[in-house]
Amino acid sequence: MSKVDFAIGEAARQSGVKVPTIRYYEQIGLLPAASRTEGNRRLYDRRDLDRLAFIRHARELGFEVDAIRTLLSLQDDPEQSCAAADAIAKARLIEVEKRIASLNALRDELLRMVEECACGRVGDCRVIETLADATHAHGRLAEA
């Protein structure tokens, strides 16, 4: 029972997290179960909004829910060493850099495809031809 409380819709507006997503976060335990009104509606206070904003920002940076769970528990205990937080962020950074590298390779190949496409018959199409060309190492698939 805090001084200022918000309904879920207002919390969504202020945090930038959608209503069903907030409920989902509660369900998976990323948010503590909200207090309720007599009419069973969820109530959120400033602290909840901060937590939601934290989650949203972390998700924007691509942290997985499990990582966010850890980061949140670290945040709740400011005397702890932040080595764990640092490790999580560094791991994410490495992931992102790998991803960028592989997307750059992708971009180059796509660029070659569309540049060489004279846009005539499919039979002469470089796009189709490139895709059909099997002279590629068996690498793993691009995720997105």
Add this chain to the structure above:
Amino acid sequence: MSKVDFAIGEAARQSGVKVPTIRYYEQIGLLPAASRTEGNRRLYDRRDLDRLAFIRHARELGFEVDAIRTLLSLQDDPEQSCAAADAIAKARLIEVEKRIASLNALRDELLRMVEECACGRVGDCRVIETLADATHAHGRLAEA
């Protein structure tokens, strides 16, 4: 009934697409239903392998299954204009470029976070602090 036929495991080895994935592709209609032996085992010929390689390559480039469906149907009709294929590839290129741009922004923010982290107490941690900082526009979430 083609001259040379392969079992699904062999097809998987040659195409670089895993066995359950091949069955999955058949199920969703990306591959035509394979012919069968008397004992109900799937049989694949050269053409099927080519198709599988095509799909694999397209997936590596991040094309969605629906786009691949279109690309395959274009490939099957070489007299058609390849404008559609070109459009699909160009759309994908634009997606990839957007993705790279947003990942670069991500990388910069992550880099700043980990560089400024003195790795002391969580209370002073830049990683946690940056995440908690709500001075961010409400953009949409990063997908990976």
Add this chain to the structure above:
DNA sequence: CTACATCCTCTAGCGACTAGAGGAGCAAGA
């Protein structure tokens, strides 16, 4: 004949939501 590999179908699970059904609560105007 017996291992053992490979194959079959079917169902369920992954992550992080999103969509929709079906119903209840609540504030404001007529």
Add this chain to the structure above:
DNA sequence: TCTTGCTCCTCTAGTCGCTAGAGGATGTAG
């Protein structure tokens, strides 16, 4: 007071592109 219309509730199922596993049939080598 009633009614309109918005917000809220729970619950289930769907998204995408697979992947994992159960439980059983078939094929092959020794």
